[in-house]
Amino acid sequence: MKTTKKQIVVRAYTPIAKPLNASIQKNSTMLLLGEIPYVNGDKVFNTKVYYIKGLRGMLRHAAMKLAYDCGIEVCHTSEKTELKDGTKLMPVGFHVLGSCDPPCMLQRIFGSFHKESRISVSADPITSISHKDYETNVAVQKVHIASETRIALSFDGVPIQDFRQSYFSGYFTFSIDVTQLTDEEIKFLIESLLYIETLGGGKNAGYGQVKLLDFDLQNVDIEKKLERNDGIYKFSEKTKAESIALDNIEDWRETVVSLHTRRASNA
Numbered sequence: 486m487k488t489t490k491k492q493i494v495v496r497a498y499t500p501i502a503k504p505l506n507a508s509i510q511k512n513s514t515m516l517l518l519g520e521i522p523y524v525n526g527d528k529v530f531n532t533k534v535y536y537i538k539g540l541r542g543m544l545r546h547a548a549m550k551l552a553y554d555c556g557i558e559v560c561h562t563s564e565k566t567e568l569k570d571g572t573k574l575m576p577v578g579f580h581v582l583g584s585c586d587p588p589c590m591l592q593r594i595f596g597s598f599h600k601e602s603r604i605s606v607s608a609d610p611i612t613s614i615s616h617k618d619y620e621t622n623v624a625v626q627k628v629h630i631a632s633e634t635r636i637a638l639s640f641d642g643v644p645i646q647d648f649r650q651s652y653f654s655g656y657f658t659f660s661i662d663v664t665q666l667t668d669e670e671i672k673f674l675i676e677s678l679l680y681i682e683t684l685g686g687g688k689n690a691g692y693g694q695v696k697l698l699d700f701d702l703q704n705v706d707i708e709k710k711l712e713r714n715d716g717i718y719k720f721s722e723k724t725k726a727e728s729i730a731l732d733n734i735e736d737w738r739e740t741v742v743s744l745h746t747r748r749a750s751n752a
């Protein structure tokens with residue numbers, strides 16, 4: 486069985502990020518996926534692997550900022566337009582999620598409650614391995630993972646509660662499957678990477694700063710086969726990634742912005 490997909494692979498760095506989503510009493514931790522074995526020398530060790538939550542939301546938020554900046558009206562994340570007392574919730578430049586027909590750039594890429602997203606965002610789980618050399622047959626990303634105890638203070642500086650939060654630090658990679666997108670939509674998504682700033686919680690306290698290093702747009706050929714080996718059937722999978730280029734990615738913004746300005750001035 487042969488398939489082909491198109492993906493954007495992004496390399497990033499964070500000094501400290503808290504993609505937290507599991508709370509146990511006063512402690513929040515990252516989503517634990519389980520333990521995997523790895524080999525160092527002739528010894529086997531176990532390490533816990535965690536999920537990086539919030540990558541998709543991070544991307545969607547960045548895409549909204551880009552659209553706003555370029556004067557392209559897109560879906561907001563909210564379905565409500567106003568509160569009971571009449572307070573308007575929908576900022577200028579946005580419309581109610583899923584209300585656009587034909588669908589706007591954001592709904593075409595990210596979907597809405599009623600419409601499926603046409604991209605998927607994924608990353609190999611992260612893990613902390615203290616050994617310099619290690620071998621494992623599970624795809625993981627080695628980062629630093631730890632937890633810190635923080636103390637909430639009352640106005641007069643008296644500690645009222647302490648709580649533990651886990652965080653990770655280091656280089657990580659995530660992929661966006663863009664097989665279903667048009668070239669124009671891919672260019673929009675790539676341009677929106679420039680607007681990525683934070684991942685996870687605590688941004689007001691300086692956590693979650695994300696710095697993107699580079700990206701690669703790839704065609705990936707995947708070939709799956711059944712093989713019989715020593716009387717046992719096995720699944721084998723081969724993947725081959727090839728870097729591709731899109732015309733004028735760097736000029737996308739100028740083209741789009743001038744088009745919108747022209748439209749606005751003609752109206």
Ligand SMILES: [Zn+2]
Pocket residue numbers: 558559560561580581582583584585588589590591592
């Ligand atoms: Zn929309």
